[in-house]
Amino acid sequence: MKSPVPDTRNSLILRLPDKHDVEAWDQFVSIYEPLVYRLARSKGLQDADAREVVQEVLVSVSRAIEQWEFDPERGRFRDWLFRIARNLMIKFMTRRKHRPIGTGDSGIAQMLEQHADPVSEEESERFDLEYRREVFRWAAEQVQEQVKERTWQAFWLSSIEGHQTEDVALKLEMSVGAIHIARSRIRSRLREAIKTLEQDNTENISSHNAR
Amino acid sequence: MTSHLKHTNDTELQILLCGDEDSDEYRRTAAHVETCEACQKRLDTVAGPTQLDAETRELLSDYPWEALSNSRTGFQGTDGLPDQAESLTFLNPPSHPEMLGRLGRYEIERMIGSGGMGLVLKAFDTELNRPVAIKVLAQHLAHSGAARQRFARESRAVAAVVHEHVVAIHNVEADDQNPFLVMQYVAGESLQARVDREGPLDAKEVMRIGIQAASGLAAAHEQGVIHRDVKPANILLEQGVERILLTDFGLARTVDDASLTHTGIIAGTPHYMSPEQANGDTIDQRTDLFSLGSVLYFMATGRPPFRAERAMGVLNRVCHDTHRPVWQVNSDIPDDLSDIIDRLLEKKASRRFASAVEVRESLVRLLARTQQHGTRHRNRVKSFVRQRPFLSSGAIVCLASVIVAGFMFIPSSVERTRFRSIQPTEPVAPDNNISLAQQDQAIAAESAVYSATAQEISARLQQLEATSNAAQFAQPASDGFWQDSASFKVRLDQLERDTFRDSSISSTKEER
Structure with missing residues (x-):
C-alpha cells in the first residue's frame, strides 16, 4: 500500500545539510511566526485563524526549500529564505485588493522582481517595520539569555523605559557607572545579534564554498 | 579617585562588552570603568551608535509580548513542550483526591509520557472497571483542523487492527476540545528501557521478540496500516x-506531518527511520521492515545501526552509509540472524523481505533450527581474518598446503565432511509455537470482549471529522482583505506556485 503523505519534515532536514542552514531556519521561524501572526491579527483575524495563516505561510516557504540549491549568485540560504518569505507575504497582502490570484499569469513574477511597486509600497513599508520589530524582539531575547538578569534590567529600565539612570541605580542597587556599563554591553550585543540576521553575502559565500 | 588605576585599553573594553560577567578580568575592568567617566565614554563609543537605543525603544517599548506564545505553531522544535500543569488544563476536576482529574468516564491517574503529538495518561475506566491508557492530542494540534482529521482517520485505521501483538484501541472520544484515544493499558516496560537496563539480549530472545513484532506488523499491513515509527520505545x-x-x-x-513541524529538529529519535522516510519519498509497508531491522540490530548489539551526534547526521547515515554487520559487533549473534538483519536494512525496499509475514517465517525457522542444532558462527573466522589479516593469510597458506597434501592422500572424505557441515538443516516446526499461539488466541479473545465495537468507534470518528471541518472553515471577522481561510488557502497555494516558479529570477535580480 502506498502512503499518500511523504514525510516532508524529514526531507527538509536532509535538504539542509549545513548546520548553519538549520539554525537559519529556526531563526526564520522564530521571527516569522509572530510576524505573520500579528499581521494577520491586525487584519481582523481571530486567534485560531491567524495561527492557521502562520502554518500556511511556513509550509509554503518550507516547500520552497526543495528548490534551494546553493549558488553563489543567490547568496546564502538565510538571505534567500527571508527574501522569498518577504515576497510571499507582501505580494499576498497587496494582491488581494485587486484580483484573486489563480490566473497563473506572469503578473506575480513581474511583481516579485520589482523593488518599488507603487501598489504594494504601503504594505511593504508596513511589513518591513513589523519585520524589524520582530528582529529586535528576537535579538533582545537572545541577548537577555546571555547576560545577567540585573544587567538586562539596568538596560531595559533606563534605555527602553526611559527612567533616570540614578533611579535605576538605586532600584537595582548598582552604581551609576555600572548602569552605564550595562547599557553599553547590551547595545553592543544587540548590534551583534541583529547583524547575524542582516544580509552579508560576501562573508557567507566563502563559508558556503567551503562545504 | 581613579588615579591609582590606569585607563582601560581596547581589549579590556571588549571584555566588558562581550566577556563573562563572572570572570576576574571583567570585574577588575568594571571596577575601574564604573568610576571613570572617560572610560565610560570610550566604552559607549565602542559599543556602537546610540541611535540603536532609540530604535530599540521605538520598536520594543510597546511590543505585544503576550501575543507571542499564541503565534507559536510548533514549527520550531526548540520551543519545547508545555509543562504538565499547563498541559492538563483540559481535565475536569477529579472525583478522588489521588487522581489528577477526569476526562469523561475516565479517572486520570498519572501522566505516563508526552511526545510531539500529545500526552499519554494512565487512567481508570469507571464503567468497565479496568485500567486504560489515554492518548490526548496536544493542545496546539487540537486547534488545527488538519491535525484533528488526521488523528481521527488514523485512529480509525488502527482501531481496525485487532491482534495479540498490537495494543488494542478501545475507544475514540471526539471530545469537543481535545480528541483522545483510549487504549489497552500494558503494565511493563518498553524494549528501549529493557535494553538500556540489561544491555544486548541473547540471540533467542532477539528472535522471539522479532517474531512477535513481525506478526503484529503483518496484521497491520494486512489492514493497510503502516506503522511508520517502529522503534524500541x-x-x-x-x-x-x-x-x-x-x-x-x-x-x-x-500527527507530526499534520503538526507541520518542518523543522531542523526532530521530535523523538530518527535512528529507526528508513531511507525512504528520511528522504521524504513515498513509503509503503516495507519502511516498517527496515525499522524492524534497526530494532533487531538494537536488541542484538545494544545500539542502533546508525549513530551520529546530530539528527541530521543520523539521517544522512541511514541513507548513505552501510551499517556494521551485527556479527562484527556481537560475536554471540549467529550469522543467520545477522544476515536476516542485513536484509532488513537494505537501502532499497525492493531488496528487503517482501512482507512482514516473510520476516516472521524466516525468524521462526531460524529459532527452531537454533533450538535443535545450536548456532553457526562463521563469523569467528571472519572477524579473525579481519582483525589479523596478516596472521590469517599465513594460516590460510598453511591450511591450503595441508589440504593440497590431504587431497593427494585422502581426497574424497575431506570434501564430503566440509560440505555437510555448511549445509543448512531442514526447518523443523518449533514445538513451543503451539502453546504460544493458544496463549495468543486467549488474549485476543479477551481484548475483543473489552473493545468497543468498530461501528461505534467509526461513528465517533465521523463526528470528530465533521466538527473539525466546521472549525476549520469558521468565518473570522475580516475586512475582505483576508476573506475566509478557504479561499485564502487557494490563493496562497497559487501564490506559492508562482513565487517559487519564479524565485530564481527574482532572487538573482534582487541580489545586492
Missing part, C-alpha cells in the same frame, strides 16, 4: 508474560 514488554505489543501505530508520524 514503541515495543512494550508485558510484565510477567512473554509477550510484546506494538504501540503508537501510525499515529506519531502522522
Whole structure:
C-alpha cells in the first residue's frame, strides 16, 4: 500500500545539510511566526485563524526549500529564505485588493522582481517595520539569555523605559557607572545579534564554498 | 579617585562588552570603568551608535509580548513542550483526591509520557472497571483542523487492527476540545528501557521478540496500516508474560506531518527511520521492515545501526552509509540472524523481505533450527581474518598446503565432511509455537470482549471529522482583505506556485 503523505519534515532536514542552514531556519521561524501572526491579527483575524495563516505561510516557504540549491549568485540560504518569505507575504497582502490570484499569469513574477511597486509600497513599508520589530524582539531575547538578569534590567529600565539612570541605580542597587556599563554591553550585543540576521553575502559565500 | 588605576585599553573594553560577567578580568575592568567617566565614554563609543537605543525603544517599548506564545505553531522544535500543569488544563476536576482529574468516564491517574503529538495518561475506566491508557492530542494540534482529521482517520485505521501483538484501541472520544484515544493499558516496560537496563539480549530472545513484532506488523499491513515509527520505545514488554505489543501505530508520524513541524529538529529519535522516510519519498509497508531491522540490530548489539551526534547526521547515515554487520559487533549473534538483519536494512525496499509475514517465517525457522542444532558462527573466522589479516593469510597458506597434501592422500572424505557441515538443516516446526499461539488466541479473545465495537468507534470518528471541518472553515471577522481561510488557502497555494516558479529570477535580480 502506498502512503499518500511523504514525510516532508524529514526531507527538509536532509535538504539542509549545513548546520548553519538549520539554525537559519529556526531563526526564520522564530521571527516569522509572530510576524505573520500579528499581521494577520491586525487584519481582523481571530486567534485560531491567524495561527492557521502562520502554518500556511511556513509550509509554503518550507516547500520552497526543495528548490534551494546553493549558488553563489543567490547568496546564502538565510538571505534567500527571508527574501522569498518577504515576497510571499507582501505580494499576498497587496494582491488581494485587486484580483484573486489563480490566473497563473506572469503578473506575480513581474511583481516579485520589482523593488518599488507603487501598489504594494504601503504594505511593504508596513511589513518591513513589523519585520524589524520582530528582529529586535528576537535579538533582545537572545541577548537577555546571555547576560545577567540585573544587567538586562539596568538596560531595559533606563534605555527602553526611559527612567533616570540614578533611579535605576538605586532600584537595582548598582552604581551609576555600572548602569552605564550595562547599557553599553547590551547595545553592543544587540548590534551583534541583529547583524547575524542582516544580509552579508560576501562573508557567507566563502563559508558556503567551503562545504 | 581613579588615579591609582590606569585607563582601560581596547581589549579590556571588549571584555566588558562581550566577556563573562563572572570572570576576574571583567570585574577588575568594571571596577575601574564604573568610576571613570572617560572610560565610560570610550566604552559607549565602542559599543556602537546610540541611535540603536532609540530604535530599540521605538520598536520594543510597546511590543505585544503576550501575543507571542499564541503565534507559536510548533514549527520550531526548540520551543519545547508545555509543562504538565499547563498541559492538563483540559481535565475536569477529579472525583478522588489521588487522581489528577477526569476526562469523561475516565479517572486520570498519572501522566505516563508526552511526545510531539500529545500526552499519554494512565487512567481508570469507571464503567468497565479496568485500567486504560489515554492518548490526548496536544493542545496546539487540537486547534488545527488538519491535525484533528488526521488523528481521527488514523485512529480509525488502527482501531481496525485487532491482534495479540498490537495494543488494542478501545475507544475514540471526539471530545469537543481535545480528541483522545483510549487504549489497552500494558503494565511493563518498553524494549528501549529493557535494553538500556540489561544491555544486548541473547540471540533467542532477539528472535522471539522479532517474531512477535513481525506478526503484529503483518496484521497491520494486512489492514493497510503502516506503522511508520517502529522503534524500541514503541515495543512494550508485558510484565510477567512473554509477550510484546506494538504501540503508537501510525499515529506519531502522522500527527507530526499534520503538526507541520518542518523543522531542523526532530521530535523523538530518527535512528529507526528508513531511507525512504528520511528522504521524504513515498513509503509503503516495507519502511516498517527496515525499522524492524534497526530494532533487531538494537536488541542484538545494544545500539542502533546508525549513530551520529546530530539528527541530521543520523539521517544522512541511514541513507548513505552501510551499517556494521551485527556479527562484527556481537560475536554471540549467529550469522543467520545477522544476515536476516542485513536484509532488513537494505537501502532499497525492493531488496528487503517482501512482507512482514516473510520476516516472521524466516525468524521462526531460524529459532527452531537454533533450538535443535545450536548456532553457526562463521563469523569467528571472519572477524579473525579481519582483525589479523596478516596472521590469517599465513594460516590460510598453511591450511591450503595441508589440504593440497590431504587431497593427494585422502581426497574424497575431506570434501564430503566440509560440505555437510555448511549445509543448512531442514526447518523443523518449533514445538513451543503451539502453546504460544493458544496463549495468543486467549488474549485476543479477551481484548475483543473489552473493545468497543468498530461501528461505534467509526461513528465517533465521523463526528470528530465533521466538527473539525466546521472549525476549520469558521468565518473570522475580516475586512475582505483576508476573506475566509478557504479561499485564502487557494490563493496562497497559487501564490506559492508562482513565487517559487519564479524565485530564481527574482532572487538573482534582487541580489545586492
